[in-house]
Amino acid sequence: xxxxxxxxxxxxxxxxxxxxxxxxxxxxxxxxxxxxxxxxxxxxxxxxxxxxxxxxxxxxxxxxxxxxxxxxxxxxxxxxxxxxxxxxxxxxxxxxxxxxxxxxxxxxxxxxxxxxxxxxxxxxxxxxxxxxxxxxxxxxxxxxxxxxxxxxxxxxx
Amino acid sequence: xxxxxxxxxxxxxxxxxxxxxxxxxxxxxxxxxxxxxxxxxxxxxxxxxxxxxxxxxxxxxxxxxxxxxxxxxxxxxxxxxxxxxxxxxxxxxxxxxxxxxxxxxxxxxxxxxxxxxxxxxxxxxxxxxxxxxxxxxxxxxxxxxxxxxxxxxxxxxxxxxxxxxxxxxxxxxxxxxxxxxxxxxxxxxxxx
Numbered sequence: 001x002x003x004x005x006x007x008x009x010x011x012x013x014x015x016x017x018x019x020x021x022x023x024x025x026x027x028x029x030x031x032x033x034x035x036x037x038x039x040x041x042x043x044x045x046x047x048x049x050x051x052x053x054x055x056x057x058x059x060x061x062x063x064x065x066x067x068x069x070x071x072x073x074x075x076x077x078x079x080x081x082x083x084x085x086x087x088x089x090x091x092x093x094x095x096x097x098x099x100x101x102x103x104x105x106x107x108x109x110x111x112x113x114x115x116x117x118x119x120x121x122x123x124x125x126x127x128x129x130x131x132x133x134x135x136x137x138x139x140x141x142x143x144x145x146x147x148x149x150x151x152x153x154x155x156x157x
Numbered sequence: 158x159x160x161x162x163x164x165x166x167x168x169x170x171x172x173x174x175x176x177x178x179x180x181x182x183x184x185x186x187x188x189x190x191x192x193x194x195x196x197x198x199x200x201x202x203x204x205x206x207x208x209x210x211x212x213x214x215x216x217x218x219x220x221x222x223x224x225x226x227x228x229x230x231x232x233x234x235x236x237x238x239x240x241x242x243x244x245x246x247x248x249x250x251x252x253x254x255x256x257x258x259x260x261x262x263x264x265x266x267x268x269x270x271x272x273x274x275x276x277x278x279x280x281x282x283x284x285x286x287x288x289x290x291x292x293x294x295x296x297x298x299x300x301x302x303x304x305x306x307x308x309x310x311x312x313x314x315x316x317x318x319x320x321x322x323x324x325x326x327x328x329x330x331x332x333x334x335x336x337x338x339x340x341x342x343x344x345x346x347x348x349x
Binding site for chain 2: 017018020021024025027028031032034035048049051052053054055056057060063115117118120121122123124125126127129130133136137138140141142143144145146147148149150151154
């Protein structure tokens with residue numbers, strides 16, 4: 001503030017800052033638009049395991065998520081691992097329909113490039129995961145990713 | 158309206174307000190990228206073409222039971238040994254009947270035949286195996302093959318596999334180091 005006043009005194013034409021808000025608003029809108037607020041609220045706990053050989057999933061728009069894990073609300077839903085699709089609990093039978101729906105939502109060219117990211121809690125038993133995998137195979141969604149965190153070191157170090 | 162000499166609202170702080178909002182969005186925007194082990198599932202099989210005969214010596218059987226214990230080719234194993242065992246198994250051992258056979262495969266990009274191992278890794282887990290253990294095993298397998306790719310790439314081009322830029326070179330390495338992991342349908346292999 002002091003600097004602006006000083007400049008005025010020196011009679012150097014002050015820089016017109018009246019468009020500064022507009023510039024900032026433009027930036028603001030950019031971030032507002034790019035921020036995807038589509039965060040589905042997780043209903044199951046998914047503490048994904050650690051791994052070292054992980055890859056980044058390119059093209060987020062082509063990724064669909066399947067969450068498997070014990071329900072967060074244990075008192076209502078019990079302790080057994082459940083599947084969550086979109087925003088609700090589902091059964092293995094719903095997977096086929098889910099894949100079809102996710103395909104439908106993508107553009108024509110991208111339908112076969114969908115990656116299914118399995119966010120599975122590390123304590124889950126493989127039985128339910130295998131059932132889901134079999135359903136995915138039937139549905140033709142063959143590209144999958146076992147979601148994992150970056151492990152700090154290898155297992156034998 | 159303006160003739161009524163309403164004092165002009167000072168818009169000087171507008172930028173500050175906008176900045177505040179901007180910073181809020183900057184902070185809340187989670188740029189988290191999902192990472193994971195990417196795998197390709199085999200296409201669904203018709204029942205009649207199931208059993209492909211593979212010789213015993215060409216298969217490395219990895220079994221994980223419901224107590225997360227590992228059985229590698231019939232012997233109790235430890236997850237820490239798995240990577241080296243896989244690498245040893247997949248390496249070329251000519252004229253050694255304990256290791257997989259070797260086939261000559263013509264690789265178009267190289268324009269010559271290259272000896273490749275016929276080995277297959279067969280992974281089977283129990284329905285009661287924990288997912289954490291399954292990922293550990295998958296990760297060790299991936300690590301074994303990635304290390305083999307690195308070695309091959311260093312040997313041929315002097316750089317590690319993930320530093321290769323040329324599409325053709327990547328393709329060649331992928332052909333020279335195939336990832337033959339087959340997952341059997343799970344069953345109850347026991348271990349209560």
